[in-house]
Amino acid sequence: MAAPKIIVVGGGLAGLAAVIKIAEAGGQVDLFSIVPVKRSHSVCAQGGINAAKNLKGEGDTTYKHFDDSIYGGDFLANQTPVKNMCEAAPGIIDLLDRMGVPFNRTPEGLLDFRRFGGTLYHRTAFAGATTGQQLLYALDEQVRRHESEGKVKKYEGWEFLSAILDSKGVCRGIVAMDLRTMEVRAFHADAIILATGGIGAIFGKSTNSVVCTGSAQSAVFQQGVAYANGEFIQVHPTSIPGEDKLRLMSESARGEGGRVWVPRTPGDKRAPKSIPETERFYFLEEWYPKYGNLVPRDIATRAIHRIVYKEGLGLDGQPMVYLDLSHIDSGTLDRKLGGILEIYEKFVGVDPRHEPMKIFPGMHYTMGGLWVDFNQMTNIPGIFAAGEAEYQYHGANRLGANSLVSCIYGGFVSGPNALAYAKSLPAMEGDGGAGAEIARQNELNQKLISNQGGENPFRLWRELGDTMTEHATVVRYNKGLLEADEKVVELLERYERVNLADKSAWANTSFAFARQLKNMLELARTITKGAYLRDESRGAHYKPDFPERNDEKFLKTSRASFTGSPDGPRIEWEAVDTQHITPRPRRYDSN
């Protein structure tokens, strides 16, 4: 019998981790990615990767990592997979080290660790402030090695359009589009793994890369895969507002001693360096003495919102606060944070070694994603998911530096499980549904290219981003969420009149974008509807009208299913695995 064929979609950390495990176990892998995999969004991760290696004599343990992650996620994550991840993390760091990741070192030559948000331990391994880039390259190199040995075939410059489902609803492969020739083709596989990352584009501007549209997740959602906890969106406290995107300013800046402050006097016009200590308001340190600047992201983001919008203390009346590194010596900063200082310098034109940075919260990450079981398989047999595309590891709020470990761990779990599943899969009947799926996709393409009307997809996208950012990020009201949902429905209706300026069939990027846009719109409704129905505040989901966590009603995973009806997705509530740690109140202002 031929070796099982697995398709991995997405070449970031999760996808590459899955590919490596499958190739190592003798499986055949086809790897699909919109961009050359080395350019995937994982390169943007900056600060580091968590693992309780306890190399600083602090008595850190994997159990404490587990507890911090569950508590940080406000008890919404299923506990068993998080526990397993935290136990695997130290081994993952060792493996990455062996692969050649240039982690920062102690004088003795051991791995160095730094502090990060939501923990009191030095638990974060790092390579300067470009850890995601370095990790991605290490996995990319290993995949290139497998590729040169014929175990992996890459399809870079191909976009996933949909899964192929047979008459029994079992996945038999994918339909993808060549982004140069615009050819639509079916690829057979015994199992597929979606490692297609984040959904930042739904919010217009975010810290995410251009390819992070959530289009692939939405496509399978519309084919019947459940989408879980979609309402949990992480808004990173420190980003640099920009014309084309919000550039991340890593939490590691605070991990290395960076301090967030505003002048105590509203509208203070003095240069920041000339404002004396007593006239500076280090509000995180004052409000959260134990964790200080290293409270979890949801807490820090809400605090900055309060300072700007309630206390009226934003810099020069603008929605911005200082993130200050200028008290730390330049040599240390260059060694530990060089990459992010360079970003600020290049894009803002100010040297953060000497001047405090001006930052504001920006949409960063989705805790929600495709529903998966503990084996990383969705509710459609043969469709697996890993990385940010799925919902499993971060509950209601992700801790900084847990994303890289969850991506690699999820990839490592999904790869072997997909292979095991594929080995026991009964043979396919006929073409497994490939012909019908190709026909459906060609029809969608034909309709889009010949559409007449007055709508431009890029302008519709801006409207989507504006409404989602206004109503579905830091502070949420039911009225606003309904308004956002109505707006999305309006955009879906206007989408039918999208008229592409480019109707050619060669490297047509606006055509590909328009296909993604439709999927963004459908997925946006899981966010607004989940947020609307969840009448409580938990982690990143905050409703002033329902300020408390309500475990009785909402210690539950929201599970959205596509209905195709104008009412939007159907939401069901699923019990959370809390067998290891009993939920307790989550407070960072006292302990």
Added chain:
Amino acid sequence: MATRTIQLEIKRQASPDEPSVWERFEIEARPGMNITSALMEIAANPVTADGKPTTPVTYDSNCLEEICGSCAMRINGKARMACSALVENLEQPIKVEPLSKFPLVRDLQVDRGVLFENLKTVKAWVPIDGTYDLGAGPKQLPQQQEVNYPLSNCISCTCCMEVCPQFNEATGFVGAATIAQVRLFNNHPSGKVLKEERLRALAGDGGIQECGFAQNCVEACPKQLPLTTSISEVSRDVLVQQVKDLLTL
């Protein structure tokens, strides 16, 4: 106050077989604008300065923070990343063209796959025994990390290849980026097990001796990789390897 505008001239080419044409655009200036946001603006309103409807520009981009290496192009004649090219620092009209040394796909998009093929040829990886748990990696002093980390910052943008006079079809030169990766992996405590193979891969035609020391690479590199130092160091190692191989024939 009158709105300030930005003048852009973009070299367009619908496909590899069609002739190229220049199109002029005028868009509203906003503070902090970069070339990628100007291209996004054109996509939302694809009309030339003469009021002629056109198509959105095809180009590669992804992270928009100069770490993914996608958006390399020639801006006012200089090979650089479009995301970190701030409009306010550029002379207008801003001329935007595709990289010239790589097969053109469309507009500003080119095919830079050759770099990834080169990385295969020189085995730019650490050949680990497996991904199962084998304990900690080798100890490395901070000084070692400080040499390797900058080399590992290469974003594969290919600017160094674009500006190299020797990088052309006649020489088949691998280019500076690949050579820097050879140095990186030969430096690694266990990566160096393939050192000889890597050096031999750089010994023949198209190898390291094609370098003409123009030093354009190190100036063009957006990540300040020590490219010329790396070329000198690897050159020496290749020579030593060639002599060794000669003596053992």
